[in-house]
Amino acid sequence: MSTRVLTDFDLVLPGSLSEALDILAQNGSAVTVVAGGTDILVAMKAGFKADMVMSLTALPDLDYLDYDASSGLRIGANASIAQVVDSADVERHYPALWQAAKIFATPQLRNTATVVGNLLRGSPAGDCCAAVAALGGSLTMASAGSTRELDIDDLWVAYGTTARADNELAVELKIPAPAAGRVSAFKRLTRVNEDLAKLNVAVSLQMDGSTCSDVRLAMGCVAPTMIRLPSAEAVLEGSELNSETLEKAAAAVQEDISPIDDQRSTAEYRRGVAGVYLKRAVEQACSIA
Amino acid sequence: MSKHAITLKVNGASYDLVVASNKTLLEVLRDQLNMPETKYGCGTGECGACSVLVEGDVAINSCLTLAATMDGREITTAAGLQQNGELHPVQQAFIDHSAVQCGYCTPGMVVKGVSLLAKNPNPTEQEIREGLEGSICRCTGYVKIVEAVDAAGKAMAVAAD
Ligand SMILES: Cc1cc2nc3c(=O)[nH]c(=O)nc-3n(C[C@H](O)[C@H](O)[C@H](O)COP(=O)(O)OP(=O)(O)OC[C@H]3O[C@@H](n4cnc5c(N)ncnc54)[C@H](O)[C@@H]3O)c2cc1C
Ligand code: FES
Ligand code: FES
Numbered sequence: 001m002s003t004r005v006l007t008d009f010d011l012v013l014p015g016s017l018s019e020a021l022d023i024l025a026q027n028g029s030a031v032t033v034v035a036g037g038t039d040i041l042v043a044m045k046a047g048f049k050a051d052m053v054m055s056l057t058a059l060p061d062l063d064y065l066d067y068d069a070s071s072g073l074r075i076g077a078n079a080s081i082a083q084v085v086d087s088a089d090v091e092r093h094y095p096a097l098w099q100a101a102k103i104f105a106t107p108q109l110r111n112t113a114t115v116v117g118n119l120l121r122g123s124p125a126g127d128c129c130a131a132v133a134a135l136g137g138s139l140t141m142a143s144a145g146s147t148r149e150l151d152i153d154d155l156w157v158a159y160g161t162t163a164r165a166d167n168e169l170a171v172e173l174k175i176p177a178p179a180a181g182r183v184s185a186f187k188r189l190t191r192v193n194e195d196l197a198k199l200n201v202a203v204s205l206q207m208d209g210s211t212c213s214d215v216r217l218a219m220g221c222v223a224p225t226m227i228r229l230p231s232a233e234a235v236l237e238g239s240e241l242n243s244e245t246l247e248k249a250a251a252a253v254q255e256d257i258s259p260i261d262d263q264r265s266t267a268e269y270r271r272g273v274a275g276v277y278l279k280r281a282v283e284q285a286c287s288i289a
Numbered sequence: 290m291s292k293h294a295i296t297l298k299v300n301g302a303s304y305d306l307v308v309a310s311n312k313t314l315l316e317v318l319r320d321q322l323n324m325p326e327t328k329y330g331c332g333t334g335e336c337g338a339c340s341v342l343v344e345g346d347v348a349i350n351s352c353l354t355l356a357a358t359m360d361g362r363e364i365t366t367a368a369g370l371q372q373n374g375e376l377h378p379v380q381q382a383f384i385d386h387s388a389v390q391c392g393y394c395t396p397g398m399v400v401k402g403v404s405l406l407a408k409n410p411n412p413t414e415q416e417i418r419e420g421l422e423g424s425i426c427r428c429t430g431y432v433k434i435v436e437a438v439d440a441a442g443k444a445m446a447v448a449a450d
Contacts, residue, residue: 004332008290011310011357034355041313041353042333053310057358106423107401108340108348193422194335 004045013058017142020169023054025144028166035077035117038109062171067093072177073137077170081110081118081128094175095285096184096202100131103193116170119155122162122225125196125264129156129226131186133218134202137175141168149174156225181207185285187277197221198265199273203281210241217249217278222257222270231255232278246282250275293357299324300369308356315339315351318366326368326396327351330425337424340397341366346407348400350423367396370403378448379403382441383434390428398424402438410442 009032014020024031032050034040044050056062056078063078067089075084084090084101091098104110104127118128119139138149141164150170155162164170178184184204188197199221206214215236217229231252239245259270291310296303299322308317318324318341330338332352339352342365370377379402382388389395398421405412405420412420417438418431426434 006311006313008309008311010291011293011355012291013293013358013360037355037358038334038350038353041355045332053355055355055358058360106334106337107404107420108337108350108423109334109353111343111347112349112354193419 006041006044007049009044009050010052012052012054014054015058015060017059017062017169017171018144020054020056020059021142021144021167024167024169027052031166033120033169035114035120036080036109036112038105038113039117039121039123056169065090069177073173073175075115075173075175077114077116077172079115081105081113081115082107084115084128085110093178094131094135094184096134096186096204097128097131097175099186100127100188100200100202103127103188106194116173119152119173120162120164120170122156122160123196124159124223124225124227125200125221126226127186127188127197127200127220130188130200130202130218130220131184132173132175133226133228134186134204134216135175135184136204136216137173139170140172140174141165142171143167143169147171153228159224179206183207183285183287185281187281187284189273189277196264199259199270199277201274201277201281203278203285205236205241205282205285207241207286211238212236212241213238219253219257219274219278221265222259222274227256229253229256229278236282241282241286246279249282250279253278293360295357295360297322297356297359298361298363300365306356310355310357312356313352314341314354314356314359314364317356318351318364324366324368327366328393328396330393330397335423335425336394337397337401338394340400340404340424342400342404346404348404365400367399370399377403378444379406379438379441382437382444386433386437386440388430388433388437390426390430394424394426394428398426398434402434402441405438406442406445410446412439412442414439 034055062076064076065079065083066074118126186202188200201219204216205212215233232249235249259267328338330336
């Protein structure tokens, strides 16, 4: 069979959220949701079989990106990576997310790929996944007749698998407003921007002078899902940020990660760079590089 | 398979079409509308040969876009950039700077050049290179391509004065 060709499927284009949720209620796991399509169309061209594809393109009013100093950032399901790059609010208040979006894929892909799609794909390499895992936040999961808030810490359950139920649609990502003194950063190691990460890392810390608290560290491509780094977080939590504590945190990362060899890198190399990249990301966040 | 009645505006003309659910915008442009200027390279978003503009200046990969999701949208291909027989400054600059070798990547490159200059009329060389990421030239004539986009930006600034 020829590859890179889309085999037959039924396509539905609901024009309202309630229509979309009804389709999910009635067809459940038979439905493949498509937002920007930059992951799922590639997967379908590589043989992933979808019976019924539901495109979110015709859903009105889900392409917003709004920032409010008290309630924080809200990103609708159809908002693109390019919208993140274009937002001065994200650049200023959520550097980790802005830096991830800035180097994401290619200009054309940034125009179509969505932030929410990146999270729902559940790839351990997702760049927005790293940023959002570090910044903290939640997804509003809607189903016919109900909605729930899903904490980003509970989203990824296994490789490529999320806690989304078959009848649910993710409609909005929320990231809380940063308190004064909150810093964050994102770093990625690739060959060229267009490639997925060999390793990516995002950090978010509350700084009081040189003491850090509420430390959230996330790393990708080092486990079956995007992960937080609890051992390294414990080292930094409440401590004075200096080269000694940073070294300790970098060493502690080894306990948190379980990288493998794959087409983009090796377990050995990833173990070698993980601590260094964590350190550099913290330095970048605090601009002490 | 489902079929979808859509209206596409391509290079200024409106087309009422019935497209199959599994047809990409690239296939509809090339096979249904007989507009072969937009090229198929990889089919998976990596090479940029299939780049077209939506609503005037937003570049997308037509190989990863389902045609049925584009109802009512306005598409510009490389061939639609000329106006009244006059080449777009980006097209003219590609000729003037010999930025074309085999030409396969050229329609996508030109479209990306237009898109990047729309956002940033006065880009640095680094910004041009970043703006052209995702468009691969198999003949590797990147130096000429970057020069052409730079020259086009300057020509457009002069014309706008
Ligand atoms: C050439 C290329 C380069 C790339 N580079 C990068 C890169 O640098 N960094 C990176 O992280 N990724 C990259 N990607 C992967 C991809 O572009 C991103 O993951 C993108 O953010 C996916 O968003 P989308 O809207 O296109 O998702 P889609 O493909 O539409 O969907 C992705 C998944 O999420 C589900 N989904 C989407 N929206 C919802 C929703 N609202 N509710 C429930 N489920 C939903 C879909 O069912 C699907 O499983 C690249 C892809 C390509 C082809
Ligand atoms: S054919 Fe679309 S990016 Fe290569
Ligand atoms: S000119 Fe031949 S691929 Fe670019």
